[in-house]
Amino acid sequence: RRTGSFPRARGAGPPLPEPRRAPPPDAEPGPSFAAMGLQPALLAGLEGLSIGRPTAVQRLAIPALRRGRSALCAAETGSGKTLAAAEAAAGPASPRGLVVLPSRELAAQVGAVAAALCRPAGLGVRGLTGGGAAGGLRRQLRAPGTGAAVLLGTPGALREALRRRFLALGRLRWMVLDEADSLMDDSFIEALEEILARTQVVVVGATFPTGLSQTLGKFTDVGRFVTLATQSLHRLPPHVQQKFVRLKGRDKLPELLQLLKERPASGGAVLIFCNSASTVNWLGYILDDHKIKHLRLQGQMSAAARAGIFASFQKGDVSVLVCTDLASRGLDTSSVQLVVNYDFPDTLQDYLHRVGRVGRVGSKVPGAVVSFVTHRWDVDLVRKIETAARKRTDQIPLKFGWNEKAQ
Structure with missing residues (x-):
């Protein structure tokens, strides 16, 4: 029987901070996106996607991420976790971002939303997925159009692009690890080592693997992470x-x-x-x-x-x-x-x-x-x-x- 992609931890490791909990879904609706200080261009992108009010996890995460905090963001599936990270990070003040996703299908889906959010601000979004020859990676990174302020990629493609020096991370300001428990395996550790030490990191997932804090602790100070969690984390959806x-x-x-x-x-x-x-x-x-x-x-x-x-x-x-x-x-x-x-x-x-x-x-x-x-x-x-x-x-x-x- 399979045991998952994440290796078993060797030691206790540094503990993650106690999670801040979002209010339950039926609580007060809370502030609007505008009241949370998002850039007008980003508000225009949200309006174009017909996204009117923030979800519980977005109300919890956006203020913390706008303050530049690295975060472990845990919430139920379908709650808007990845969008919360993109909303807080995308904007002229943070022009270099990386979103790491476990599959090309998810990269394409998130890329379409990110492009709609970033377009009013004039920020370019580009995807990087593997499965072909190395020349395909170079072509994806050098495709015509505006320069990519936000790059979305799968671990294998990113690792190969870094190895071949098609990709430089010197200007990287923030990174989102989406569906983190399916990303954090030995094959991606070397790439993480290069990225984690000098960026704002947002780790996103509905479930998290044993040893996450140990792995992050190898490359960055886990104590600087704020841990954000919703009331519905690990709960069965009662309406299903x-x-x-x-x-x-x-x-x-x-x-x-x-x-x-x-x-x-x-x-x-x-x-x-x-x-x-x-x-x-x-x-x-x-x-x-x-x-x-x-x-x-x-x-x-x-x-x-x-x-x-x-x-x-x-x-x-x-x-x-x-x-x-x-x-x-x-x-x-x-x-x-x-x-x-x-x-x-x-x-x-x-x-x-x-x-x-x-x-x-x-x-x-x-x-x-x-x-x-x-x-x-x-x-x-x-x-x-x-x-x-x-x-x-x-x-x-x-x-x-x-x-x-x-x-």
Whole structure:
């Protein structure tokens, strides 16, 4: 069974500061974006995106980030964490920024929003993703247009661009690590070492791995970080229906086919999560045989094969996406009304990220999650989730900054 991408910590390491908590969602709406002192050009960008009022995490994070604080920003999925970091950092006073994201799909999505935010201020935004020849990295960085004030990139592409000296970081002022628990692995440590020591750093995520403070402490003073967290962190979304179906492995496919065929045409988009690329491919062949139109997305696909798949799903060209956890983090899935865990996730963190694909800000209906439970080792995780829901605390038993694994 997989154990996650983050290495187990060797020592206790410096503790992170106690988190400042945002008010609950039903509290006073708080100040507007304008009242928080954002630049007029940035306010114009927000208006162009039809973003009117800040969310709880944005009200908490923007003032701290505008003061130049490095921050660990933890909030539930779909709450606007990445946008909060971009809102506070983008502007003429901080013309050099880097956003690091775990996948090319997320980089494309965040890049589109960042470009809309920065355009009124005349700031250029550029994306850097790998999967091709080194010359492709150079072309991305030297594409015609305004110089890039904000660069968005995946770890592999950034690491290769730095190694080949296509990219210099001497003018970097701030950096955002988005979906941090899927970024902080040994393959990216060398690049982090070069960046972290001299920049304002914003670490963003809905869950955080064991040893995050130890890794950050190798390159920067963790004591300078302000820790920001919302009241809904690690909580089950109370408005999302969650159903667990206990069945034998051989019965999963008939159950899924019946579920898909019985769904009305107006039932919204469907995400089907599998734990491996091979299962995504196999299940896709079966759906082809049953004339069920769908798309597939998994990390072993080539960059060319992955290009545009998630964008096509977002646009509604196809309403069913079969995927691995590559699609569980950060991506905007406001059209999704049903998540099916064809394979039950390995960790509580993965469950929270998958559940977070429905009932997001901008969704028209709360949505539902159906999980197939087939293995005895899944039952312990299911019991913890059901207990949290039954007690009506909706609090998943995860400590802040602690990565609990299935035994």
